[in-house]
Amino acid sequence: MSTLISFDGLGGLLALPFVQAAFLACGVLGLVAGTLAPLIVSRGMSFAVHGTAELSFTGGAAALLTGVGVQFGAIAGAVVAGLVFGVLGLRQRERDSVIGVVLAFGLGLGVLMLALYPGRASNKFGLLTGSVVAVDTTNIAVLGVVAVLVVGALAVLYRPLLFASADPDVALARGVPVRVLSLVFAVLVGLTTALAVPIVGAILVLTVMITPGAAAARVTANPVVATVLAVLFAETALLGGILLSLAPGLPISGYVAAIAFLIYVGCRLVGRTRRAVVTA
Numbered sequence: 001m002s003t004l005i006s007f008d009g010l011g012g013l014l015a016l017p018f019v020q021a022a023f024l025a026c027g028v029l030g031l032v033a034g035t036l037a038p039l040i041v042s043r044g045m046s047f048a049v050h051g052t053a054e055l056s057f058t059g060g061a062a063a064l065l066t067g068v069g070v071q072f073g074a075i076a077g078a079v080v081a082g083l084v085f086g087v088l089g090l091r092q093r094e095r096d097s098v099i100g101v102v103l104a105f106g107l108g109l110g111v112l113m114l115a116l117y118p119g120r121a122s123n124k125f126g127l128l129t130g131s132v133v134a135v136d137t138t139n140i141a142v143l144g145v146v147a148v149l150v151v152g153a154l155a156v157l158y159r160p161l162l163f164a165s166a167d168p169d170v171a172l173a174r175g176v177p178v179r180v181l182s183l184v185f186a187v188l189v190g191l192t193t194a195l196a197v198p199i200v201g202a203i204l205v206l207t208v209m210i211t212p213g214a215a216a217a218r219v220t221a222n223p224v225v226a227t228v229l230a231v232l233f234a235e236t237a238l239l240g241g242i243l244l245s246l247a248p249g250l251p252i253s254g255y256v257a258a259i260a261f262l263i264y265v266g267c268r269l270v271g272r273t274r275r276a277v278v279t280a
């Protein structure tokens with residue numbers, strides 16, 4: 001198939017129900033992931049997101065093997081990961097080692113389950129790299145419910161979460177329940193990660209969960225502005241990735257990662273230029 005596509009051909013592809021479903025799913029995912037990303041970056045949880053993605057992959061592989069909906073397995077695995085990381089890794093010095101141990105176990109178990117799965121190879125590959133074809137009405141329904149839960153929880157807990165992320169010691173001294181918030185936030189990250197795995201795959205979840213927040217942090221220190229920018233960056237990467245992947249019919253993960261990386265590089269350049277102007 002040619003990698004070039006006419007406007008008529010693009011219009012035909014955009015009219016397909018599965019493509020429209022993929023756009024809707026990516027739009028919701030971009031909103032949730034972009035909202036969480038600045039908090040994830042400020043809390044230093046990038047490695048935790050990677051570990052959560054691997055456990056989400058394990059849950060999805062288990063669901064695939066047992067014939068249960070992949071999205072439900074992914075959510076279960078991600079929530080378990082969030083709770084494990086939250087309970088066992090509350091201390092900063094313990095966090096990386098706990099995540100590394102659980103990540104290795106989950107990844108190995110997930111690979112074993114995929115090897116035992118007798119179905120199509122595309123289903124296995126989709127868990128790792130994502131697939132717009134995998135998004136259906138069930139996925140969208142689950143995505144919508146989880147998105148409402150995550151955004152609703154963030155709306156209620158945003159201020160104490162922001163305080164605990166910026167200075168956990170002072171927040172604890174002021175009576176903020178830092179440990180409880182850490183557990184809740186870990187579960188929210190797990191739920192959002194589970195939403196991302198069927199779309200962009202377990203390998204590149206960091207693309208939508210970390211890169212938009214890291215890019216926004218390069219151009220602003222205002223948490224509200226950073227959140228708005230992170231949502232914009234996540235939406236651009238996800239929706240742009242779908243558009244670019246339609247013609248060649250390839251997984252969207254590579255395109256999403258490339259767009260997000262270019263956004264990050266651009267934000268670094270903008271931030272460096274602004275600092276140079278200020279110090280000049």
